[in-house]
Amino acid sequence: MDKNRVVVIGGGIAGIQASLDLADRGYEVHVVEKSPSIGGHMAQLDKTFPTNDCSLCILSPKMISCADHDNVVLHTYSELDSVDGAYPDFKVRIREKARFINTDRCTACGDCIAKCPVKVPSEFEEGLSKRKAIYLPFPQAVPRKVTIDKDHCRMLTKEKCGVCKKICQAGAIDYEQEDRIVELSASAVVVANGFDLMDATSMPQFGLGICKDVITSIQFERILSASGPTNGHLQRPSDATEPRNLGFVQCVGSRDAKTHNYCSSVCCMYATKESILAREHAPDVDIAIFYMDMRATGKGFQEFVSRAKETYGVRYIRSRPAKIQPANGDSGVLMSYETRGLDGESKTEEFDMMVLCPALLPSGDNARLAEMLGVELDDDGFFRTPDLIHPVDTTGRGILVCGFASGPIDIPDSVSQASAVAARAAELIEGGELR
Numbered sequence: 001m002d003k004n005r006v007v008v009i010g011g012g013i014a015g016i017q018a019s020l021d022l023a024d025r026g027y028e029v030h031v032v033e034k035s036p037s038i039g040g041h042m043a044q045l046d047k048t049f050p051t052n053d054c055s056l057c058i059l060s061p062k063m064i065s066c067a068d069h070d071n072v073v074l075h076t077y078s079e080l081d082s083v084d085g086a087y088p089d090f091k092v093r094i095r096e097k098a099r100f101i102n103t104d105r106c107t108a109c110g111d112c113i114a115k116c117p118v119k120v121p122s123e124f125e126e127g128l129s130k131r132k133a134i135y136l137p138f139p140q141a142v143p144r145k146v147t148i149d150k151d152h153c154r155m156l157t158k159e160k161c162g163v164c165k166k167i168c169q170a171g172a173i174d175y176e177q178e179d180r181i182v183e184l185s186a187s188a189v190v191v192a193n194g195f196d197l198m199d200a201t202s203m204p205q206f207g208l209g210i211c212k213d214v215i216t217s218i219q220f221e222r223i224l225s226a227s228g229p230t231n232g233h234l235q236r237p238s239d240a241t242e243p244r245n246l247g248f249v250q251c252v253g254s255r256d257a258k259t260h261n262y263c264s265s266v267c268c269m270y271a272t273k274e275s276i277l278a279r280e281h282a283p284d285v286d287i288a289i290f291y292m293d294m295r296a297t298g299k300g301f302q303e304f305v306s307r308a309k310e311t312y313g314v315r316y317i318r319s320r321p322a323k324i325q326p327a328n329g330d331s332g333v334l335m336s337y338e339t340r341g342l343d344g345e346s347k348t349e350e351f352d353m354m355v356l357c358p359a360l361l362p363s364g365d366n367a368r369l370a371e372m373l374g375v376e377l378d379d380d381g382f383f384r385t386p387d388l389i390h391p392v393d394t395t396g397r398g399i400l401v402c403g404f405a406s407g408p409i410d411i412p413d414s415v416s417q418a419s420a421v422a423a424r425a426a427e428l429i430e431g432g433e434l435r
């Protein structure tokens with residue numbers, strides 16, 4: 001058995017950092033990422049708190065280093081099929097889903113994308129713009145290879161079309177391609193499969209899907225992004241005009257006994273970040289953040305909130321929203337809320353646009369993955385870590401966890417955990433007694 005191989009599940013910032021650290025230590029790392037590109041949610045962010053650094057400027061070099069590293073094998077558009085055996089000899093089967101593309105030939109020239117007649121909502125742009133049935137998920141995608149979406153391609157669904165094959169000069173289109181199974185042995189497995197956003201349409205009182213100008217925080221990241229659907233112009237969806245005022249609603253489905261009890265941990269800070277950025281895009285926009293408690297506990301976080309209040313005039317309103325409903329026909333919203341404290345009162349305010357911060361959930365695959373790996377999840381559905389002094393262990397020996405897979409956590413802490421995972425895996429593989 002190859003003693004120095006590690007499988008990393010998830011190619012977000014946590015999985016990328018763990019893979020780079022493990023690969024630098026000389027281990028052969030296999031990254032299994034279910035989407036066509038590595039990058040995870042960080043690739044969708046415009047800037048990152050509390051420094052407001054450009055997210056992709058930090059992430060892109062790491063994505064490229066990961067793909068180019070001699071000790072890293074990327075299995076994108078792939079999932080774990082099964083895991084058998086036990087530490088230190090896991091038998092792992094990886095399913096590489098058919099992209100219907102010969103990736104050795106594809107140059108991502110874009111000719112096929114330009115000619116493809118089918119448009120569907122873009123997952124990367126959170127449905128705010130469309131992509132083609134043959135697509136690159138985003139311009140900085142790694143690997144830079146196109147994928148055919150078999151559920152929407154006319155050739156694969158109805159055997160009509162074939163335009164991409166006709167146009168592709170590299171001969172990379174392969175409609176007959178099938179899934180491929182890769183089998184390997186590994187000494188350790190790292191779970192880094194991140195989070196999903198709660199579908200806030202399940203809480204109709206917040207107006208998502210009812211009011212055109214209610215959107216989610218991740219959609220707002222895309223609106224702020226220069227490479228996003230509005231080219232970075234702050235526009236509301238109903239009529240593409242710049243909002244005069246804008247609200248953020250925290251804890252939509254988080255810290256709520258009826259939905260998800262826990263705190264999603266990053267929303268106080270990213271709403272503050274998105275407010276500052278919105279003011280930088282549109283200096284006259286009035287911004288209110290409706291919050292339960294301000295949780296600004298990291299390095300420089302409280303100062304970041306103070307800057308939003310004092311320099312950018314962001315109003316922080318301690319309250320619970322009661323209802324968000326349409327204001328005037330298709331545009332704007334009416335927000336009813338109750339303020340907190342001794343002088344608590346019910347109020348209604350009109351906004352041009354409203355941004356919801358939905359609960360950040362354990363990845364939908366966790367139950368299946370936990371069963372496959374023979375480890376426990378915690379009461380909220382994240383991977384259980386056995387105790388406070390083993391923060392990157394799971395309940396299974398040789399199976400480690402980092403990033404949002406272990407619970408709500410921001411990017412700097414995900415990176416620290418990822419490096420801790422690499423050290424812990426080395427400790428295991430080198431045969432040291434674990435304490």
Ligand SMILES: Cc1cc2nc3c(=O)[nH]c(=O)nc-3n(C[C@H](O)[C@H](O)[C@H](O)COP(=O)(O)OP(=O)(O)OC[C@H]3O[C@@H](n4cnc5c(N)ncnc54)[C@H](O)[C@@H]3O)c2cc1C
Binds near residue numbers: 015050079193414
């Ligand atoms: C709107 C918003 C703004 C934010 N802004 C900031 C910010 O400014 N600063 C900050 O520090 N944090 C911010 N965060 C939090 C940040 O996004 C997370 O801390 C970070 O993405 C966690 O990284 P991760 O790798 O653990 O998870 P993810 O980014 O979720 O990556 C997980 C990866 O695993 C893949 N995956 C999932 N399931 C499987 C599976 N079964 N098999 C294979 N692959 C799988 C996914 O496709 C994904 O690529 C923000 C979050 C949101 C929602």
